[in-house]
Amino acid sequence: MTALPRPVKAPTGSQLHCKSWLTEAAYRMLQNNLDPDVAENPDALVVYGGIGKAARNWDAFEAILKSLRELNDDETLLVQSGKPVGVFRTHPDAPRVLLANSNLVPAWATWEHFHELDRKGLMMYGQMTAGSWIYIGSQGIVQGTYETFAEAARQHFGGIAKGKWILTAGLGGMGGAQPLAATFAGFCSLNIECQQSRIDFRLKTRYVDEQATDLDDALARIAAHTAAGRAVSVALLGNAAEVLPELVKRGVKPDLVTDQTSAHDLIHGYCPPGWTVEQWKTAAADPARHAELKAAAAAGCATHVRAMLAFKAQGIPTVDYGNNIRQVAKDQGVTNAFDFPGFVPAYVRPLFCEGKGPFRWVALSGDPEDIRKTDAKLKELFPHHAALHRWLDMAAERIAFQGLPARICWLGLGERHLAGLAFNEMVKRGELKAPIVIGRDHLDSGSVASPNRETEGMRDGSDAVSDWPLLNALLNTAGGATWVSLHHGGGVGMGYSQHSGVVIVCDGTDAAAQRLSRVLWNDPATGVMRHADAGYDTAQACARQHELNLPSL
Amino acid sequence: MTALPRPVKAPTGSQLHCKSWLTEAAYRMLQNNLDPDVAENPDALVVYGGIGKAARNWDAFEAILKSLRELNDDETLLVQSGKPVGVFRTHPDAPRVLLANSNLVPAWATWEHFHELDRKGLMMYGQMTAGSWIYIGSQGIVQGTYETFAEAARQHFGGIAKGKWILTAGLGGMGGAQPLAATFAGFCSLNIECQQSRIDFRLKTRYVDEQATDLDDALARIAAHTAAGRAVSVALLGNAAEVLPELVKRGVKPDLVTDQTSAHDLIHGYCPPGWTVEQWKTAAADPARHAELKAAAAAGCATHVRAMLAFKAQGIPTVDYGNNIRQVAKDQGVTNAFDFPGFVPAYVRPLFCEGKGPFRWVALSGDPEDIRKTDAKLKELFPHHAALHRWLDMAAERIAFQGLPARICWLGLGERHLAGLAFNEMVKRGELKAPIVIGRDHLDSGSVASPNRETEGMRDGSDAVSDWPLLNALLNTAGGATWVSLHHGGGVGMGYSQHSGVVIVCDGTDAAAQRLSRVLWNDPATGVMRHADAGYDTAQACARQHELNLPSL
Numbered sequence A, B: 001m002t003a004l005p006r007p008v009k010a011p012t013g014s015q016l017h018c019k020s021w022l023t024e025a026a027y028r029m030l031q032n033n034l035d036p037d038v039a040e041n042p043d044a045l046v047v048y049g050g051i052g053k054a055a056r057n058w059d060a061f062e063a064i065l066k067s068l069r070e071l072n073d074d075e076t077l078l079v080q081s082g083k084p085v086g087v088f089r090t091h092p093d094a095p096r097v098l099l100a101n102s103n104l105v106p107a108w109a110t111w112e113h114f115h116e117l118d119r120k121g122l123m124m125y126g127q128m129t130a131g132s133w134i135y136i137g138s139q140g141i142v143q144g145t146y147e148t149f150a151e152a153a154r155q156h157f158g159g160i161a162k163g164k165w166i167l168t169a170g171l172g173g174m175g176g177a178q179p180l181a182a183t184f185a186g187f188c189s190l191n192i193e194c195q196q197s198r199i200d201f202r203l204k205t206r207y208v209d210e211q212a213t214d215l216d217d218a219l220a221r222i223a224a225h226t227a228a229g230r231a232v233s234v235a236l237l238g239n240a241a242e243v244l245p246e247l248v249k250r251g252v253k254p255d256l257v258t259d260q261t262s263a264h265d266l267i268h269g270y271c272p273p274g275w276t277v278e279q280w281k282t283a284a285a286d287p288a289r290h291a292e293l294k295a296a297a298a299a300g301c302a303t304h305v306r307a308m309l310a311f312k313a314q315g316i317p318t319v320d321y322g323n324n325i326r327q328v329a330k331d332q333g334v335t336n337a338f339d340f341p342g343f344v345p346a347y348v349r350p351l352f353c354e355g356k357g358p359f360r361w362v363a364l365s366g367d368p369e370d371i372r373k374t375d376a377k378l379k380e381l382f383p384h385h386a387a388l389h390r391w392l393d394m395a396a397e398r399i400a401f402q403g404l405p406a407r408i409c410w411l412g413l414g415e416r417h418l419a420g421l422a423f424n425e426m427v428k429r430g431e432l433k434a435p436i437v438i439g440r441d442h443l444d445s446g447s448v449a450s451p452n453r454e455t456e457g458m459r460d461g462s463d464a465v466s467d468w469p470l471l472n473a474l475l476n477t478a479g480g481a482t483w484v485s486l487h488h489g490g491g492v493g494m495g496y497s498q499h500s501g502v503v504i505v506c507d508g509t510d511a512a513a514q515r516l517s518r519v520l521w522n523d524p525a526t527g528v529m530r531h532a533d534a535g536y537d538t539a540q541a542c543a544r545q546h547e548l549n550l551p552s553l
């Protein structure tokens, strides 16, 4: 090993460092993933999500860049868990890079074996977009939460969130996106957080609008804002396990109830009711007191979930936001804890049924103006897509770019290829300073098998069938995506998921247009296919509407 | 479900039933896999290897045929665990079919969960070439078994097998090749099989020479044949878990011990000692009795392996022939089950390091004359390859074709593409009556991760890393193979392997020549790459000799 950590920034502008824009795109995106403004720990090549990396080590990183600089238009580079292992002759319509990250034969698919291989230098954890070079910073969290809330509005309120309010808790790393996302979706929100420092941080970054002095004040503010039809977010310092039961007792009726305290971690994640934050932190720092703390936190979660169930019993939509609080409560004897659903089956799956998921693109020029132009183009393409317009306006106003300018929005089957072709046309006409690269999260409609998250509770019980993401990757390779990846263990850890990534470049050529029209149609279509096969009516209707050829339907 | 079982035969001749020879090839090969002369249990769509199937059910089978008849040259059919799920637009140089069989998210990758899904109609077990439509009957494994036994003779007996005998069990789809391969390699063999029907089938096809009436008769025959230096194969009706311990008790000393019962599948693959075949089949057909059956079969495997270990302890070469029986025994508490090696590290890995593995091809015309011509062409192409000539001569003489005429031989990197191009040229010139289809087993150099078999004891400890077969499948898709498949659990059962298949058609066109030159080079090259990366000198030398571009070497 000779290469040392160094600060990395993607090149910008219209000058090529590789032999084509296809390889240049990979070259820039790999480096963008490790930009200090993007990555969580760039020196360790860690992009996000625990130890999700973009390259196995610094030697491998430099070797990938070198291979990309030299790669010809009829060649394909193979990357095995972040290390470049081979260059082979393919053809111009084949992907330029194929990646496989963290894949282990099932009986060995544990963190223990992974770490053993990692220590030997034989593996890396690719997470989802870290190892497939299309991470774009925290914009994705806000957008995903926004889509969830927007879908809730569609399902429960005919799409009109005005005058409605969300009750939630937790303003931490991910939960802090809730108030901003709620506002974007048109909701008021009451956000309970037990640490004043967290509230301060969200106020400072404008992710939450205002703080109430106490519960009465909070309810008065919510009442005023909802009455006036203003989508304002209100923070309240307090403990959710105390505030929620009090709200139930008072007969207060939120319009949607969820929670993003870190209930999955009963030591560092959940402040027990009746405890001060100082008491909590002191106990968390003292292993001798962990048993006591865990018991108190778990009891708090049970109280918290009982209150959520009480809201649910009144007909108020209530969901678990992926923090395992239902399981904690169930383990405490709340036998009906799973009476309210997780957020994927409740709100995300209906979108997946139409091939909708986190579509994203990046301006390789580095010029924010290019993203502004694509934002405008998207509005023009989908003039009646109100939620999209709303998101684009708010994102442009409130979301700071990290690294290369990028945008995310959820588009579905029949929309994505139109966006790709339009962007390609803009590149062709010289309206943008350089090509655009399009990708998506692996958390998407047709690209993931993850029975504790994306494929929880599939209608036909096919949660664990991973044929689907493998077919997705093979089809995207066949269609001519620019790079395609197959990962294991993203999001939920080793053993619990398999998923695929796809990235495709709009370089303004006619050949790219052909590839875009195939790949950006087929990729979401595999999601519709997967959900149609599982028996979802909306997916079957969507497949019929788009005249998909699904021989077994 | 409406379609009923029916006898299936691949069409022959030069008339197309589909729109091109690429789709016609898949159309014929799927049907050929289910030809009663080829498949072990065609009514149940079972081709070989326990419950290795070619299609999920009869509806799915008919639907695949229909899709293939209608498929256009720029379309790709997706097959999910034996069911056709989608047809998508790709391009002429993309595969016409992409298959994913039996893949499960690792934490759910067990036979229990598989069977649950299978019962719900959501899965099938694809084994290796069953679900990827390139099984060619027992010949497929004869060559590999021959290579293995010949290598064993070289390692243990100075290359002279005369007067030596092999003790083995299992005369199923693959195991049935053992007696003939042993004879080819110069050995006598005693082959224990619990089903008379299986013995009858092997006698009929001349894969086994004679059947003994009981153990005493069997040993007398072996004694006579070895004494006379005749390479004769003897079948014995019996249960290996009863016969082997008896042989140990009697102090009988074979010269080589192995086994090919289907121990990887404890429900359908291994008859418990003390059970009649009828009792076994009845229990296998009744899910309520599976737990009982599994326990009895596993206990039988443990007894069986203990006897193998006893032979090993006497200095008799003993190898696991890839049926996972050591793992089953180990799980039963036979802690030293892995004291004898698998056949791959013992005999096959040196071949894998040069990209050598089971290359095969089929005459779509159905005319044996086409195979005779390709045999001759191969001898002409490789005039100094004496072992190849010897094999081709013996095969032509002794191997009965099953279904469409086919040939197998082990070729490596730098050889396979020459064969493919030569066959394509023969088709082009009209020397053959119809196109040739080329494929290989998933048990090959670059296509499998299977820590108890193909990747057992890799030099760098990377046995369980399945990035490699995934990259192989992606690259073969990118290169333009005609169909590509990704499977889980082949050979060694659920949880223990991931592997990929590839098939490519020589239709005589220049476009096919381009694809053949890429795919039949790249596919074995990924095997050389994988072994070079693991630190094998011969693989690194082979990579240098063939000027592979391996950036990390």
Ligand SMILES: NC(=O)c1ccc[n+]([C@@H]2O[C@H](COP(=O)([O-])OP(=O)(O)OC[C@H]3O[C@@H](n4cnc5c(N)ncnc54)[C@H](O)[C@@H]3O)[C@@H](O)[C@H]2O)c1
Pocket (backbone or CB within 6 Å): A169, A170, A171, A172, A173, A174, A175, A176, A192, A193, A194, A195, A198, A238, A239, A240, A241, A259, A260, A261, A262, A263, A264, A265, A269, A270, A271, A272, A273, A300, A321, A322, A323, A324, A453
């Ligand atoms: N499945 C998904 O996609 C998904 C998405 C987002 C978040 N999550 C889950 O949501 C949870 C939150 O994630 P995060 O990154 O924001 O965690 P975090 O630890 O950064 O934040 C949790 C916040 O909750 C607050 N809190 C703890 N106990 C409280 C109580 N009793 N009352 C009020 N506030 C309390 C803490 O002070 C902290 O600010 C995690 O469990 C995470 O796994 C899942």
Ligand SMILES: NC(=O)c1ccc[n+]([C@@H]2O[C@H](COP(=O)([O-])OP(=O)(O)OC[C@H]3O[C@@H](n4cnc5c(N)ncnc54)[C@H](O)[C@@H]3O)[C@@H](O)[C@H]2O)c1
Pocket (backbone or CB within 6 Å): B040, B048, B049, B050, B141, B144, B169, B170, B171, B172, B173, B174, B175, B176, B192, B193, B194, B195, B198, B238, B239, B240, B241, B259, B260, B261, B262, B263, B264, B265, B268, B269, B270, B271, B272, B273, B300, B321, B322, B323, B324, B443, B453, B490, B491, B492
């Ligand atoms: N690694 C390799 O290349 C390789 C090659 C061939 C086979 N295999 C493995 O070998 C096994 C056999 O494959 P197959 O296709 O022949 O399977 P199969 O199921 O068609 O045949 C297995 C045979 O074993 C017989 N049998 C079962 N239990 C028995 C017992 N207790 N005593 C005697 N006979 C018994 C069955 O009656 C059957 O005929 C599988 O596990 C396969 O994966 C591996």
